[in-house]
Amino acid sequence: MGNTGLFSCFPKSESPMWPNIWAAKHFSPMLMQTPSTNDLVSSAPPERPKVLVVDNERLLLEYLNRILSKGGYEPILASSGVEALEILKHTTPSLVMLGVIMSPMDGFDVLRQIRLTHRDTELPVLMVTGDSDRESVIKAFREGANDYLTKPLDSELILSRVLLQIRLHRSSVDLAQSQERYRLAAEGARIGLWDWDVPRREVFVSSRGKELLGYSDDELHYDLETWTNRVHPNDLGLFESLLTRRRPDDRERFECEIRMLHRDSSYRWIQCSGVVQTDEQGIPRRLAGSLADVTEGKVRDVLTGLPNRLLFEERLERTAKRVSRNKSVAAVLFLDLDKFKYVNDTLGHEAGDQVLCHVARRLERCLSEFQTEGGDPTSGNCIARRGGDEFTILVDPSPQLDVVQRVSEKIIAVLSMPIVLGNREVTIGVSIGVSFLDSHQNSPTEAIHQADTAMYHAKTHGRGCYRIYDPGMQAVVMSRMNLESDIRRALKSDEFYVMYQPVVSLETGGIDGFEALCRWNHPRGESVGPDVFIPILDSLGQIGHLRDYVLKVAGHQIQAWNIMLGRTRPLTVTLNASTREFSQSQFHKHLLETMREFDVDPSMIRLEVTEGTLMENPGTALQCIRELRAKQVGVGLDDFGTGYSSLAYLHRLPLDLLKIDSSFVQSMHRGNESYGIIRNIVSLARGLKLDIVAEGVETAEQHQLLYQLGCSHGQGYYYSRPKRAEEITPWLLSGMRLTPDIESVHHGEMLGISQNELDSLLQCHPQAKEPVAPLTLQ
Structure with a gap:
């Protein structure tokens, strides 16, 4: 094979004793060309790249030293493979030029040792072989060489090959550094990378991308089906749309959120961002971008930190499959907070948010007592905020009914305890509906719907309780929902109308005013009383619309009657205010603005509130009363005695009117307990200079007793049922x-009894409600 070292270009007939003569003869053309290769020299990088030249022949080492130095490089000379390997321990050049024939190690031995520590992308090696040594070239590439040179050596070719390899090496280093920077950035941002080759139907996903789904880098194949099968069926269309739509832009950006199947069988929300590369026809050929797990932000309630509706329903789906497989049972609880809207309306949404967070923490502590231990790791209780003031709970597993009952009772008790917000306490409650998920009964969607239906049933039967779903509830709930729909339509279609019940002077028998009462003319001809539609309107938050309508109609009517009669003491009309409205801090402003809008005289309007309204939020109520009375709107206390607010607090309220509840009037006989209570209520009210109206007067005996006790006014069927305005006008015109005439009796006799004794009588009266804490007014 002959000499294949760097100096194999010397002819065998020439003696190496005359290298300068031979070099002058054979290399002078190359040396003469070297200065003219300005493009090669100028194209070299500004810094002088190091080139390690390795061969046993000293003269050629010196020759290449000159060539490389003039070419802008910094040669490092090594006369043996051992020396070269030693140099590489301390220095990493940009290139190695390696002769083949050397001793004691030949070029292939040295190349193998280099490749143990330096990959071909890290350190390029340029082998030099004989001019027709094909086998050596092939062997060099197999051992890891990057390129080769053959004799005769040419200076231009040498510099060109060196420059090419150094440029390739620099590009490889830059690419590796760029990839490393991107990898570190991606890991720091906790995102994965993906690259979809459309024609080859392959998807490359980085190790971090696989980690998002619970897999290691060596798991999951690159074929397209492996990844499309992990996309949620409902989201697959988004994925496929990336391919089906033609795009005029060669690199159109996109971003979407899809659910992908995790190793633990749950779905994770993955934000998929990237670019689409298309061909000349706008057909996608390649898609690449990033993957980020956005599950927490997607399935967690931002306010409370609880799972949201999406995560709860996904969890319920998995539970349903396990329940079906194991023939077990799970329970679904649907919770709706009582009085939460009142908190929002009176204290503001910030306070409402605080209440929701308190509720979430209490539910977590409560459910922890019933947490399943051991067993299937996919089971266990789950609490979620569904939206607004609604929560759902999965009790899993739920082998016995009494477990669900105890959980429900515990939740009701825990949520009924006062919540401290700064220096204020608020009290709410909860209504709960329960349904069961088993292997043969219903689907997850049905379970939630049934629990919701049962909760609705609990709401309409007193609140603060739980109900377990039974099929009969559905008809009741549908009836209620239909009624709500009818009421909403009635507001828009003017199906409500106003009737008036006279408030009569017990002394003269004349009409001094009216109570405006709303009635509903249902299109089907059904009679729906205010005891039905008023609470529904209140719960729907629509009571204000009805109040505005009644205020406009009754206000205009009372003004028309007063103009017609020309009385020195005008008639007044009384309207009822709901607890929800009166407790709102802006209620009085809205009411006065409505009066101005409808041109209603405030002095002809009286507003009645219940004792319960004052007890709900006494500070707000007191401020509202003061603001209304400042504008000449009269304010009265309705159904007095049933809410049991101590009479000792009456003098603190700037009231105009006190209404005695009909339950006292209708049970009153001379000398009995109700008679004594009314007698002293009248006495104290007169001492506070309040008008007194007794409700529910139905007999002449009641009328006479009330007059004898000094009550100023009465209202009830004994005088008149509620009537339309056109029926009342003739009465007023006729005077x-x-x-009938009252027999001569002693008017206003008093019974000597203290306020404390009267409070005790009220507390013991069968119509009185549970005593509450004393009213605090500021």
């Missing part, structure tokens, strides 16, 4: 009295 008709609504009571």
